[in-house]
Amino acid sequence: MSDLKRTKLYDLHVAQGAKMVPFAGYDMPVQYPLGVLKEHLHTREAAGLFDVSHMGQCFITAEDGTFETAAKALEKLVPADIQSLQPGQQRYSQFLNEAGGILDDLMISRLGLEGHTHKLYLVVNAGCKDADYAHMQKYLPEGVSVEVKDNLLSLIALQGPKAAEVLGRLNPAVKDLVFMTHTDLMLVDNIWVHVSRSGYTGEDGYELAVKHDDVEKLTKLLLEQPEVELIGLGARDSLRLEAGLCLYGHDIDTTVSPIEAGLLWSVQKHRRSADAGYFGAARVEADIADKTTKRLVGIKPEGRAPAREHTEIQDMDGNTIGEITSGGFGPTAEGPVAMGYVARKFVKAGTPVQLIVRGKPRAAEVVKLPFAPHRYYRG
Amino acid sequence: MSVYFTEDHEWIKVDGETGTVGISEYAAKALGDVVYVELPEIGRDMSKGDEAAVVESVKAASEVYAPVAGEVTEVNEALEDAPETVNAAPTGDGWFLKMTINDASELESLMDETKYKEYCDGL
Numbered sequence: 001m002s003d004l005k006r007t008k009l010y011d012l013h014v015a016q017g018a019k020m021v022p023f024a025g026y027d028m029p030v031q032y033p034l035g036v037l038k039e040h041l042h043t044r045e046a047a048g049l050f051d052v053s054h055m056g057q058c059f060i061t062a063e064d065g066t067f068e069t070a071a072k073a074l075e076k077l078v079p080a081d082i083q084s085l086q087p088g089q090q091r092y093s094q095f096l097n098e099a100g101g102i103l104d105d106l107m108i109s110r111l112g113l114e115g116h117t118h119k120l121y122l123v124v125n126a127g128c129k130d131a132d133y134a135h136m137q138k139y140l141p142e143g144v145s146v147e148v149k150d151n152l153l154s155l156i157a158l159q160g161p162k163a164a165e166v167l168g169r170l171n172p173a174v175k176d177l178v179f180m181t182h183t184d185l186m187l188v189d190n191i192w193v194h195v196s197r198s199g200y201t202g203e204d205g206y207e208l209a210v211k212h213d214d215v216e217k218l219t220k221l222l223l224e225q226p227e228v229e230l231i232g233l234g235a236r237d238s239l240r241l242e243a244g245l246c247l248y249g250h251d252i253d254t255t256v257s258p259i260e261a262g263l264l265w266s267v268q269k270h271r272r273s274a275d276a277g278y279f280g281a282a283r284v285e286a287d288i289a290d291k292t293t294k295r296l297v298g299i300k301p302e303g304r305a306p307a308r309e310h311t312e313i314q315d316m317d318g319n320t321i322g323e324i325t326s327g328g329f330g331p332t333a334e335g336p337v338a339m340g341y342v343a344r345k346f347v348k349a350g351t352p353v354q355l356i357v358r359g360k361p362r363a364a365e366v367v368k369l370p371f372a373p374h375r376y377y378r379g
Numbered sequence: 380m381s382v383y384f385t386e387d388h389e390w391i392k393v394d395g396e397t398g399t400v401g402i403s404e405y406a407a408k409a410l411g412d413v414v415y416v417e418l419p420e421i422g423r424d425m426s427k428g429d430e431a432a433v434v435e436s437v438k439a440a441s442e443v444y445a446p447v448a449g450e451v452t453e454v455n456e457a458l459e460d461a462p463e464t465v466n467a468a469p470t471g472d473g474w475f476l477k478m479t480i481n482d483a484s485e486l487e488s489l490m491d492e493t494k495y496k497e498y499c500d501g502l
Contacts, residue, residue, distance in 0.1 A: 030438075031411065035411050035412050036411050036412060036436070036437040036438055037411070037412035037414070037437055038412075040437070234411075234437060234438050235437075237438070238437055238438075304414070304415045304459070304462075305415055305417060305435075306414070306415060306435055306440070308439075308440060328437060328438065329414040329415065329435065329436075329437045331437065336415075358417070358433065
């Protein structure tokens with residue numbers, strides 16, 4: 001028997017005809033009867049609904065009741081500036097180890113609800129969450145605590161150009177949120193949600209934290225809207241790849257720094273020096289200065305053959321210069337798309353490279369990410 | 380003409396000493412949307428079980444194996460521009476290649492349509 005965990009939407013997935021697969025210890029829907037290709041395109045054209053309840057959700061609070069103490073404590077573990085977060089604001093960052101390798105990537109929010117603006121809310125990857133919680137418990141100072149909410153909260157995402165219109169029917173206030181902000185509000189039927197305007201597809205959309213007891217009701221309400229289809233992990237992967245977003249365990253892990261992974265934008269300027277006071281800060285400064293370290297880039301294979309993860313990347317003289325870390329077919333790009341690490345002198349868009357697919361070299365080119373333009377709502 | 384199936388879900392339609400090879404409905408459905416097909420060179424000599432072609436869906440690549448030994452005589456070039464034909468008509472226009480059959484007795488180890496259906500039902 002399998003000891004896979006199930007989200008509160010497991011029965012709904014099965015009833016909807018999902019193909020279930022093991023993912024990060026959970027039995028998760030990889031696709032529904034619509035299929036990966038159509039699910040992907042539907043998300044880019046209308047609205048896709050994702051169950052991401054396997055992800056970890058927790059709060060960080062300080063005993064002294066101040067935001068400052070909690071923010072300073074978390075800043076020891078991530079390169080992002082946390083102290084400057086305003087209530088209702090959200091930032092992307094990474095947990096780094098002392099060598100500057102990435103332990104996980106995560107979303108960090110400062111709650112906006114009156115009386116709760118001292119609290120930090122974190123969403124972390126399913127496959128890393130237990131290690132993340134242990135890491136925080138070990139390194140957060142006395143007086144700052146982690147409160148895991150996985151036994152209370154589910155998480156679903158509504159993504160796509162129709163997401164705002166659809167969710168707006170359940171409470172019009174969600175339309176006022178801009179990208180990377182969030183709020184707490186009540187939808188129809190007395191459903192409380194913590195809703196952020198963010199996601200993992202490159203599209204406009206929302207992530208909704210909702211009580212376990214309400215998640216099935218909310219999911220059904222959303223599925224009643226004609227624009228909404230359920231989307232599985234298969235299309236989630238092709239959507240995020242086209243959007244040029246990293247997948248932990250593939251594009252990023254403990255062997256790479258955020259700088260090598262192209263995540264410099266997520267490290268605010270005053271946090272880029274070795275004395276910024278967080279684990280891995282020395283590596284961040286060194287990798288910014290060192291013009292020889294590798295970089296994660298977009299790779300566009302010529303023709304139709306996809307280049308999958310671990311495909312060798314060579315220069316035009318046949319020397320190995322790196323490896324594909326995510327690769328597949330992009331339904332919106334209408335062709336193969338990939339990301340991989342290359343030696344620094346090959347990072348320029350337009351640089352020709354070759355990919356060794358099934359023993360044969362195939363032409364490809366370094367390209368700017370993303371493959372599908374981001375369509376975030378910035379007001 | 381007789382059709383035989385392998386446990387890896389290839390079919391071979393036998394016409395005298397040559398055969399047409401493709402993947403079954405079951406396989407096409409399990410793969411999902413096919414986005415790329417890599418076909419062998421004409422004239423390639425294959426042993427039974429050799430990798431004959433590659434079929435890729437959005438998510439993953441899968442091999443298509445030679446059901447019997449023989450030489451590739453023709454490939455379905457239409458699949459290069461329209462790989463979705465594999466989903467639309469896996470046992471018709473979605474064929475992969477034609478080949479000679481070196482040893483007809485190798486067909487005996489394959490399943491006929493009834494046996495293959497039972498095999499799929501048991502999966």
